Amino acid sequence: MTDTVATEETPPSGSNGAREHRKPAIHQRISTQMYAGIAAPLFLTLAASLVAWISFTRVGEAEKEVNEGAIPELSAAFGVAESSNRLVAGGPALVSSTPDDFVSVVTGIAAARSEFETQLELLWNRGTGSMWLGEMRGYAAQLNSNISAIEAEMPEYFEFGTEADELRAEVDAAVRELERQIVPALDDQLFYLVAGQRELDTPPVPDAVHRSDEEVRLYRHWSALGGDVAQSAELLASAFSASQSALIEPLRESFESARDRIEISVATLGEAAGDDLRPAVDRLFALGLDDGSVFDVTQRRLQIEESQRRQLAENQALGVALVGEIESLVGAVEIDVDVATEASAQAVNTGRLLLIVISVVGVLGALLINWLFVGKRILRRVGQLSNRMRALAGGDLETPVETGGRDEVAEMADALEQFRQAALEVQRLNLVEELAGQLSERNEQLSQTLADLDRAQDQIVANEKLAALGEVTAGVAHEIRNPLNFVKNFAESSDELLEELLEAIADPEPPDDQADYIAEITGDLKENLTRIRGHGDRANRIVESMLMMGRGGGESRPVEINALLDEHAMLSYHSARAQDADFNVTIERDFDPDVGELEVIPQDMGRVFLNLVTNAGYAANERWRDLGGEPGKMVTLSASDDTPYFPTIWLSTQRTDELAVIKVRDNGTGIPPDVVQRIFEPFFTTKPTNEGTGLGLAMSNDIVRGHGGQISVESEPGEYTEFTVELPLERAAPVEPIEPVQADDAAAPAN
Template sequence: MALTGNRWARAAGDAIRADWDWLLANLPALPRRIATQMYLGIGGALVMTLLAGTVALISFEVVGRFQTQITENAVPELTAAFDLARISGNLVAVGPRLASADSPEQFDLAAEEAAAVRAELDAVLAGFAGQGEDVAQIRQLSAAISQDIAQLEDDQRQILELNARAALISDQIALLRDDLAGLLGPAIDDQLFFLATGIRDDPALSAGPGTQIGDYLTSEELNVYRRLTDLQADANIAVQVLASAFILDQAAAVEPLRERFEAAAERMQLGLAGLAGHPIQGLLAPAFGQLQGLALTEAGGFDTMENKLRITQQQADTMSHSQASAGILGLHVDNLVRAASGDAASASMDASNSIQVGRLFLFAITALAVAGGLLIAWLYVGRVITARIDQLAVWMRRLAGGDLEAREVVAGNDEIAELGETLEVFRRHALEVQRLNLVEELAQQLQENNKELEAAVAELRRAQGQIVAQEKLAALGELTAAVAHEIRNPLNFIKNFSEASEELLEELGDVADPESGEIDEEGREIIVEVATDLEDNLERIRNHCQRAENIVTNMLRMGRGSGELQATDINHLISLHAKLAFQGARSKDPDLQADLAYELDPDVGQVMVIPQDMGRVILNLVSNACYAVDERWRGTIAGPAPSNGGESGPRIRLMSAKDPENVEIRVRDNGSGIPADVVDKIFNPFFTTKPTDQGTGLGLSISNDIVVRRGGTMSVESEPGQFTEFTIRFPVEPPLAGAVEAS
């Protein structure tokens, strides 16, 4: 029995060691094993179930505390906000009653009501413990409304005092008006009666019996009468102006009335001064002084009414401010109420929903935890593993059938995924072998195609070289014809002057006497005249020879140019090549007519260019312009009448200009123009609108290349049947060699 037990123990130990060795050897691959993933999935589901239950319980507790906190804080804050809105409205309503109080009794009642409302407001504000922007604004606006009501109370107290003073002044004005009327009216009547009869109310002041009218109807007595009437008018004006101040409704209107009263008072003072020595002066002076005191002193009518109106306007502004503050306070209260109500309602609803959802979630998790453990094994094994094995089987059958392009992606990092990766490596190797064979065939075919393409390119370059050479020969032919035409003119002049010189020499032979050989005085004069003409002819022959030499020299310089940048007179280059192009066109068509107009800026001066290249550009543009004007003005195309635009004939304008950085050359003709659909193609090689025997289509392309190599641009503007204008623009300083090659 002991031996059997020992053998069993050793066998168990060997089995445990074998399992342990296998576990250590396969430990890195265990996470990718299908069984491991199944166990981890089931265990993870159970752990998540427990975590979900724990989270749900914690959430219930948090939601409950949050709901309680919101409810306890929101209700007092809402109550205080409503009280503030109600009390502020009551306080604003007290303002109009304060402002409309007409008696001290009404004012005292309104003031007591305002004090009670302010005390209630202060009590609510002291217990209002809310936080936030709306709460701060509510506090500030409530305090502002309370201050406005206090200000209204002070203002109304002053208005009542001013009203009492104004009533007293009005009564005094009425009495004073009667006093002035009682003084001035009888005085004016007495003075008027004296002027008419010489009799006064006081017999002592009347004229004596037998007094003539001229003794009492004097200028002094008339002045007294006039001053009395003026004083009566000014007094009436002053009283009316002062009385008008008590019916004003704007403080700004008091000052004009004050100025009118002061003007009337000043006139009254002057009138009183003019009555010096008259008994009435002593009676009127105190009354007028009292009138000025009622009007112009600090407690006078004008200051009283101005202060009253100013305070009344201040009351209106204060009430408007308090009403506006109450409106804004109501908005903030509404915001606070909405926010608090929304928070409370949202918190209550969220709490209820969370509790309900949590309960359902808890029951659902419990059910899913039980069902999930059973479903995971069946779904994972039966669907995921079996589906991927079927995918591998279909893929292997397609590869066996020769479809090496077929590719499948087997998801996962387990044994099935490794089998898919191995199968993908096999597919790539097979496909690589197949591609190598195809690449060899394509390489051989590509070499044959390259040989054919090189032969075609070489043939194309030869053809292009021949065409360019023909274009150069054609240009050379035009230049030769133009030079021949230019040289023909001085040769004709030389021939004509030589024949004229021969005739002059024959005249010299006829001067001398054939028998004696002597020359008389008349003959000497003829000799001198003929010698002078011969000198003139020789000078002209020499000038025209020099002209022909210059033409030949310029042509040789063009032909033997180095092809390098040279300082060149641009205006001279334009005029020379324009003439040559025009004469070349005339040599081909003697009937060609065109007016060459030059508008060359003398400030252009010399610029670094390759004269042969730039001259070739001018030759090409002017030759094209000659062709265009000849085509239009001979009527070979359908175009507008030749007189269109005020032009009476074919015209080619050549213009130059220069700014600190660029040189601009423009060639404009009034020829047939370029159709809009071909303007973008004219710089393409071998594109031409001329007949095949008159152009190769390389002129503008070569000219554009020349301008671009110089670092410039060539543009065209044209209107069919009207004009064409080419503009060449290039920098004053030539570009660097690298920039030229890059362009």
């Protein structure tokens, strides 16, 4: 027991260096804090007195600033009100101005506007009343805008006034000219009707002549002409005296009616009278109906007057609103002054009271600090530290030593905590060594298991690649057989044409049309050679596509998407037919010719199309079999529905502003909702074990995303499944080809 105690006492004696290193600074020592605790209330009292004195001084200064600042603000507000009234009065002055005094009126308005802006800016710079100043600036802007509009319209208004005076004079002249011709002619016709004489020195004609219907009708037309001319003059005079622009259009229409009647009368009076009257009549019509006529000038002038009246009324309302805002601002400033004065007085009284309270609190605080600091902080913590040392001696190593603070007591607690941690670390090291050995064994087992999984995955991918190539090979053979048959047929036809050509050339006495016949044969030969070359290129493309599919990868290049989709759809179809002679689906195409070419990796994108079409054909064929489908037998959707069922795949493309959308839809078995959520997961499939690995759609999704696009699926179980591939028309970054082995797996049928 004696040796144990001596051993436990050794670490503290050897940890003097640690205590010296963590020796608290002067301001953290208990003695310093005790002196500070005693002196703090004294300094607090002095500081409170100084703060109170400074506070009273600032209150006085603030009150002085408020009183001095309120007067300029009120002066600026009154200046804004006065200048706004001058600016409002400038509108009527403009409207009532003449061309001679227009410039002086504009100059006066400009001075009033400048004074208004100056007063408003002065008020804004004072920094008060921003809520009202925003409205005032809006009113001022509208007021200036209205005055500027009136000012801009006045030159045009003056011009229209001048034009109206000139037109009035021209109208008077034209009417006088017409009256000069019409009145004598009317009097002569009346005299002829009554007396039967054209001249006083000529004998009268018989009554049947001078009182005939023709002469009476002629008199009536002269009379109607005079009345219509008088009415036209009255209409033009009414236009000059009109007070509203809305009245001009009815006057114009009445004038047009009078014009028509005048035209009829002039035409009836005969060619000689019509020629004499025509210049004055045309001039009267031009004054009333041509561009710049009496009605046009008067209507535009009245419109300007109406616009000015509206703007003047709006200016009056704006002036009233400005005065209202200024009154609100003045009221707010007065309220602020009253509040500031009251707050200053209250602050002085409150400061005095606080000075007394702080002094009392300072004295009491000194007593409380000494009692709480010495009794609670020092003695209590020393007692806790003593109890913890006894617990360590009894074997309690788990409970940490906690005292808090950064003083001498805390330094002793830190030394005791280090001793506890060292003893606890010895126990933990033994446990760690044991756990490390067990963890090493588990890591070796996991590494072996991971290597086995990698080898199994590589084998599955390789088998999938071989199966995909085997399925596609049958379709490729069928696709190549068609162009080869064409090549054979055209070659045989060309052989026959060559024999005919040789016979024609060998004929010693050719007919007259021999040259045309030879040209026809050579043309057919060229056409056959062109077709042979085209079908040979088609077979070559199929073989190259097959080779690239086997190699995988490749470089991106512009590819005709419609052709790529159609080519791999037919390849999928014939591959399925080669594996199952009963397989048969209808492929409907709806290709948008505007889709054109896209920058893609043709091998990878072809695998996507091949996989989607293969899956669609599989689903449609499975539904056909589930419905009892057999070769030569028509099936229906159900026993209660006689609608025939035909396995069908719909291929469609569409070009939008930014995307090319490719859709593959089938009327097969559909996909359940819980399966749709996992359909793009690697190795997930709903097919039998020997018919799919679940890599096709996962790899298709990777290929489409690698091209900057996305693939989605929509399905209704028992109805349809539709896959949608969206590819950007312009990709943002180069497409990285998919790894060859994985890309080949995309050709294999998958769910």
